[in-house]
Amino acid sequence: MREVPILAEAARPVFLRTVREAAPLRILELGTAIGYSALLALRESPEARIVTIERDADMAEAARSFLGRAGVLGRATVLVGEAEKLLPTLAGNFDLVFIDAAKSRYPDFWLGVQPLLAPRAVVVADNVLFRGLVEGEGSEEWPKHSYRTMVLQLREYLRLVRSAPGFRTEIFPEGDGMAVSRRDE
Template sequence: MVKSYSKNANHNMRRPIVNKDIVDYMRTHLKESTGHLAELEVFARKENIPIIQHEVVAYFRFLLQTLQPKKILEVGTAIGFSALLMAEYAPDAQITTVDRNEEMIGFAKENLAKYDSRKQITLVEGDAAEVLQDLDTDYDFVFMDSAKSKYIVFLPEILKRLTVGGVIVFDDIFQGGDIAKDIMEVRRGQRTIYRGLHRLFDATLDNPDLTASLIPMSDGLLMIRKNSENVILPD
């Protein structure tokens, strides 16, 4: 029995912002996962573990096969599903994935030991704020799927380690549509996330050193490309 996530946790991620009929169509018509990825999807849904939704899985297949990154960083391992997905569709990549949730780390270690057949994935345990400062590798693809209010906190360190032309994907950035509301309409317990995400948007969407796009898929993706070596972020 998984204890880390209650039935009410992260409720906004369960509210896709795309029309429900279209979401249902995507989730029933896009290619299904197979093998161990399918097994992990079933386990995650059963235990209420927030892994990426099926339409994002399909998008990652396309994205990774197209970009073929060589050095991938992931912040937010959970049970290792997305790291294993990236390993499958970027077979030449080395992947570093970071998490601090002890229960999730236990599941991830087990899954990586069983399914990371090419030994592509390195799991780093600890708080990302500390781990990111100690990394000495440059990355050309970064997937952010951790605490949403911390995305803006992690961004400066991530950009230092992202190659020019590299891509960052931030998951769950629409918060069930909350980010389009006035803050007074947002539940009090969600306002820290709201503020953090708006700071992230302010820092990236119109930044001349970045190319940014908001993707209305699942609970939203923010994608940014690093265009210059020294990215200037607002204070």
């Protein structure tokens, strides 16, 4: 079985606290993997439903099975496909969005979820500091080739969220860095 990337243990308290504070009824997740973060979010918000998108069909099937065994599949819709293609087919209003799919697409994901957001939505993005290469100490060197696109796109994501009118963004360093952008207009 190949390694399944799930929410880092160190980032879990930030994630849970953010979900609790957002008290969402509708959650959207980009990047399901086996459904671990979806389960955490659903457990933390017992009234919520989640739509979660996964491009790998086997992984999506594993998530359905996992969420079923956890007794929350009735509150989950697992969609199979590329998030960037499926986003325009969805209808809002989501109270909480968790971005955790391809890092090089984060700016597209941010733009793609905008029409789907509730007025006081919270958008959470994981891995935004990617191994310390995105900003701060250790990020001064030009990123090595294999990470370059990802790192540059994550910098662009942070630029976008920080300059987005009507949003306040906090960056938490726990795990691989988590950006929490709250819409407060």
